[in-house]
Amino acid sequence: MTHTLHRQGTYEELKEDFVVLVMSAKGFNDPGAAPKLGEALKIISKYGPVNIGDMTQGSMYRAGFRIKPVERLLKGGHDRSIYHGVFTDLEAVKKVVDELKAADLGMSVVISGLYDEVKNIIRPHTVNLFLGIWGKTELLPKHEEVLKICTMCGHQFVSRNLVMKLAQDVKRGRISPEEAAEVMASCCSCGIFNPVRAVKLVKQLVQKL
Amino acid sequence: MYINPDRCVACTHCVPYCPTGAIQIVSEGGRNYAKVDDDRCVECWICYRVARCPKDAIEPTPPEKMPFVRRLKFFFASATAVWPETGMAGRGTEEMKTNDVTGRFRFGEIGFALDMGRPTGVGVRVSDVEKVCKAIAPYVTFEIENPVTKLLIDPKTGEVRNPELRNVYLLSAVVEAKTSKELAPKVLEIVRDVSKEVNTVISVGLVSRVKPDGEPEAYEVLRQVGIEAKPNMKVNIGLGKPFVGWE
Incomplete structure (x- = not known):
């Protein structure tokens, strides 16, 4: 977990x-x-x-x-x-x-x-370090913003295709970045998705489309 | 997952929600409808739970009525479902999150959390899980409470228990194991090598106690193999009771 x-x-x-x-x-x-x-x-x-x-x-x-x-x-x-x-x-x-x-x-x-x-605010007891993503990384999304958004739901319930679709909707003026982030957050089942950060990333992604 | 073709109007609403891209619009008998690729579908139920079909065409099978392979997919995709075989919830264990109470990881030990198939819905075949487990088996002790160990592999050899499961595609599988600080560099090198042979991605995590000066003990291991940890970690701050202590 x-x-x-x-x-x-x-x-x-x-x-x-x-x-x-x-x-x-x-x-x-x-x-x-x-x-x-x-x-x-x-x-x-x-x-x-x-x-x-x-x-x-x-x-x-x-x-x-x-x-x-x-x-x-x-x-x-x-x-x-x-x-x-x-x-x-x-x-x-x-x-x-x-x-x-x-x-x-x-x-x-x-x-x-x-x-x-x-560690500056409290003494750590045990840590889980992250060494990065190994293996066939060419299978990961092309845009780094998509990867950053999707990894805010570690269970992988925020789909890369949904992120791209919502970003396209923002670009076309159909929804706001905030609305896009809210849809993404609703996919994350345990509440660890950061919708505030997602709004910023959606805006960056839209610039690339 | 099943999408009822008689109800589906091919509106495509559900298609992008699928983390593995298992839903496609197909044409048959002069009409279009959404169809689920059974191999690619990992039974995560996002299409049903979140996309909410306007025509109620998405019809999940309750896990207790699923054939074994589909139940396997369901439990390896769910964040919360309790495995009937093990009585555990989720894809992994409490690992270091409760280590201040359980003392599962001590000084001198390094834990491995190899998240295969994550992130972004890449997914993983059981054959690739077996490849990694077989490679590290001689040097580690697999976490016995983990679903991969309980249901898929023989913890002594790392070989898959049922060869018929090798081709099953899962959303992700977390290989949990631990070894001594001395053997950990070798295990890391093996994982680095075998990661080049699998058709998926592996999010690699290490678990380690933290020395009084604030340095994770695992840094000694990483220096030996020339690998740097990312700046973000999970940090257990030692508030649980009964407390196992700082030493």
Whole structure:
């Protein structure tokens, strides 16, 4: 389950893309974890995430979750929920981490993002490093913006063909970049897609079409 | 996945949503309709779940009624479905995300997370998963809770358990294994070599504990083989309890 690891982008672009994940450990501390995970989601939600979700329920862009998403995610939450929040600045992540630390919930917390930035705000315990994409890379999309957008959903539910189609629609004036990003975000089932970053990338992609 | 030709009006709405490009518009008997390529379809259900056909022509088969190969595709594509065979959800395990509690990875150990077929819907045949697993098997211990290990390969040899599955096309498969810090450079070199022989892409990840000075232990391995890590990582920040400790 390495779905937040493979995000592509320049260092500057990744400065606007951090994912905070909270979960219990199966067989260790999952019994009775639901209220602690719920508390963590409330903390995440306080600091302006651009997307939230539970890997087992869906994201705030899921149909039916757009109104009062936090309440709905909390209602459906359980001991094995895996809550995510996506942030566009490290300062917000720092506030989330500080509050999670103070709350002492005992749940595992993982931050996906630039290591040099993250290690400046809290001591790292274990890391998952990304060494890049190996193998037949000629099978990847031609435009780097498509790759950057698609890898914001590690489960590969944002299709490269859909990204190109939506970019064409933006170019023709049928939809706005924001609307395109929202459709893309609705494909990502766990809420780790960054729609704010996607808007910028769609605008860049449109320039190339 | 099945698209009912009697309902489909070939509006093409669903076509771009498919991550693997498995939906095509075909002409038959004087009319056009959308058809799913069974080989290319990975049962991710994005067409059904998100595209939302205006004519309700997309008709998924519930997983419990699927033949085994299609169920295999479904569970390797789903982010959340719980495998009946293993009781686990998702394509991989908790790996390092709960390592502050489980202690699955210790100092002196390096974990491998080889995401085959990712990103962008490239997908992977089981034969290519087998190629990688066979190559690294002598030097690693495969993660026993991982679906690839549980369902596809023999963890001792890396060979596929059922040869009839070799040609099955999956959205992705995460090979999870670990080895000692001393053997890790050799494993990385093997993965680098075998990645040139597979007809897919591999998103390569390493798991490592972090030394008190903030340096991931895996950097020692990477220096030996001349490979640099990307600047973004997944970072477990050690808030879980009962805590395994910093050492």
